[in-house]
Amino acid sequence: MAEREARLARVVEHAPDTRSLFLRLPPGERLEFRPGQFVSCLLPVPSSCTSATAERIIRPYSLASSPDDPELELCLNLVPGGPGSHHLFHLTEGAVVHFTGPWGTFVLDRAPDAEAVFIADGTGIAPIRPMLRRALATARHRLHLLHGIDGPALYGDELTALARDQSILTVEHVPSARLRDEVVRRWIDADDERRRHFFVCGVGDIVRTLRDLLRRGGYERRAVQYEKW
């Protein structure tokens, strides 16, 4: 896919190690994407990476913005020793970011024809946010967001306000360490309803854990969509 470029328009610091980068495409350009997709940033190879054969490293980041938003938003953590996030955290406004995309099959084009549950851990809320917005626009069945987060909730005010305004949506935040138990309690032990659809995103093993719990708990494989970063 063709390489694109955008300029860093502004940075919002959610927490010392969590930021949103807002990227602006050149005038007249736009990026068509589906809620949930990611872009792959093409970043300089760090000097520590002596075995590198490529000129640049590829680092995928979910789009936290919606397709109609004026800027592309990447929401990311500073990963200790991670060359991609380290580079992006040190960019200043106006810097050019090269990327390809959109990519990915963890997407939501319209609300499922059943109750839908969105489960995010930490910055896993990034792709969930535009998916949830899209789901809200088309939903006829209940929507739930369960966000595991330690510290200030990412997009907490915005999502809580959405739930306040639209009774079809519930939004809850729990500490990350409780995410697994809360999922079991709410959607496995509580009832025998197994027609729900799940969209799960996070970093690391928690995503596989939740996927396995839900599928082994009786939900259809294809009703449990996930993205593990």
Next chain:
Amino acid sequence: MARIRVVFESGQPERVIEFDPAKAPFQHDGRPGSILDVLLANGIPLEHACGGNCACTTCHVIVKQGGNALTPNEEEEDDLLDKAPGLTPTSRLGCQAVVTDPNAEITIVVPRYTINQVSGTHG
């Protein structure tokens, strides 16, 4: 030495790569010793839009011979392959399939297309 014969659906000339799996990783994308790792290190630019992180299907390859010399599919790989264009019973993601047999004789086909993308537009 292990050997991978790479056939391109696009019609470009096939390549044969010989390598020692014990010396992996050969570069920095995909699992060490994976088909993606081996191909990239030998100048074959297999697509890997997500950087070899098992998040897309652009490194989809079809294993024609020697599948037993690769690590078995995991659930995550199968879930992604489900959405790959031109899926076959021997499809693999190049970033996940690791060559384990030091004497492997593997043949793969690199398909022509990927579809887990929508085109960007320039207005």
